Amino acid sequence: MAGSSITLDAARLRSVLSKIFVAAGSSAQEAQQVADNLVMANLSGHDSHGAGMTPRYVDAVKEGGLKPNTGVKVTLDSGALLALDAQHGYGQVTGPQAMELAMARTREHGSCIMTLARSHHLGRIGHFAEMAAAQGFVSLHFVNVMSRPVVAPWGGGDGRFGTNPCCIGIPLGTPEKPRAPFILDFATSRAAQGKMRVAHNKGQPVPPGYLIDAQGRPTTDPGVVVVPQPPSGMFGAILAFGEHKGYGMAIACELLGGALSGGGTWHQPANTARAVHNSMLSVLIDPRRLGTQAAFESESAAFLEWLKKSPPGTGFDAVQIAGEPELAARAQRERDGIVMDSQTWAEIVAAGAKVGLTVEDSA
Template identity: 65%
Template sequence: MKEAVPAHELRAQVATVLIAAGSTTEEAATVASNLVLANLCGHDSHGVGMLPRYIDAVLEGGLKPNRGVRTVLDLGSMLTLDGQRGYGQVVGEQAMDMGIARAKIHGSCIMTLANAHHLGRIGHLAEMAVAQGLVSLHFVNVLSRPVVAPHGGADGRFGTNPCCIGIPLKGRALSDAGPLRASSAPTGGSEPHEVGSVGAHFILDFATSRVAQGKMRVAHNEGRLVEPGTLIDEQGLPTTDPGVVVVPQSNGLFGALLAFGEHKGYGMAVAGELLGGALSGSGTWHKPADPAVSAVINGMLTILIDPAKLGTQASFEQEAVAFVDWLKAGPVAPGFDAVQIAGDPERAARAQRGKEGLVLDPQTWREIVSAGRKVGVTLRD
């Protein structure tokens, strides 16, 4: 796909494949919109390039279409939920709706979500919370092929285990529309709300590996090398070839990503495994990998806080904005255009890509076309 495609057209094509794979029209719209939203935000690693893996997971039985979140335990301000291996884009939003409602009543909510298929971009869940004036913290583990090496280790032992923190900044909304909720967008037609529809809040969303696994897939498909210090090969030696974590090497083994910040990122990754995996009941990784399995299972611990109920809302709103203003008022270093906060790059990408459309590399599009054929859908090459 060499030409830019409007987001709504790409969304419609993805939804068509999902429906053919067994999803209802509503579920397909939610998942497709969430994937395209990730592309719009500049995170192609979590965008429509994931569709081929999702289709394989459905066909293998590891991903269950049309499954909703199940309540295991409800203590008011504490929720234990199970995603039943449904699409993470669906059960993740359902879980957040429940948690947000409880935090509004009780002032806070501690929520675990187990057995969700790939939740996608966790920042979307944080955007849902900050749009309601809530602070949100998310710790996530990833049950799939282990692709990240422990600090001091020479092979993959766990996943990219993301951490996400959302903090609302009063008066910084770009519009009154709130976040572009994945399930609110239709699969066709024009969408004027595509651009500038998310408040300018603090949305810190990062993998605990130096880069996300999906970014290695994108780099491999584009034929690019990656920065030194990002990867080790199947022998445990440094490499810049992203293919070592995308396709099996000559000995059938894979290389591994490295954690960011040496022991610091590694510690965050372990915390994500223990909190998102062990505490949620979703499980942790401690077995040999089966590279033939396509399912990606996430467990997540979410903590939601309502500053209005905490009694510090006025000072919180004032001090948070004052600090961000202080950061941005400083001199700009050579090589940078501006001082930014977490969430700014995604908002800029969303504005630009919403206007210009989305471009996928040819290999990623070929994989999507192939996925469509597996469920009887013909997409244009």
């Protein structure tokens, strides 16, 4: 099946996923919200955070590590300082709930520091930065990952922590004069774990310098972090991006997202649980309340124009900024459909069967 693919219309895929989540115990509204978020990740070009996560979510529900129909609980509210507990609910629900609360405080106070602890997989963190940017707010997000550790520390030979994403969103216009924002959203590993799953399902190697195998040796086989490796049954690990610099950023995300939020850090042997838990520190700032809105707009525009005037380098058509590839992918995939490898689709079909749903007949 490796190498073959199917093309799915976004509406069809949303319908399939929504029905799977309903069958797994979610309300119709929650199921639709989770499905919409996952498909938006596919449309944005991030298949690692899209529909292919569905089988893992279904397993996590069945194991008890993911709690359907669960929202955030406020554990501290002192105005511009918020602490929230996601109670292991769907991150596609608890994440937006947390952001709505944080944005309300930012409108009131000009800024907000918010922690969100113990959410199930938050998905693409750029979604939350886009929410803030649409309201004219700058946002910074530091996230840790509580699941089987898949990233090796700098100088280490096995996985000790997760892919720990960092995201920065900067509006480049205003709600009255919208313009596509700057959305920098990246795993602190060389690649997200989900991208390794996608490459493995497609039967494709990854570039050198991304992975080590279960013995700590360099490899280009993404399967070393997706399936247990014979004969030991152990896994390999992904390397941090930027050597010691990415490693340092990963530690910062673990400490800020996990420890500061109270959600916890990873310091235990790997287990086989399918749940993926995230905790997040978010900082939101309203440039209007800071008194720098006019300068912020003009200087941002001038700097981006300066960047865009750079002649294309070898192998490039033009200079881009973070966020532009996602917008281009959305337009193309909404028009042409979402291409998915057949193995990932088969896993989604199997996930539906686990909750009593025949996927081919569900849309």
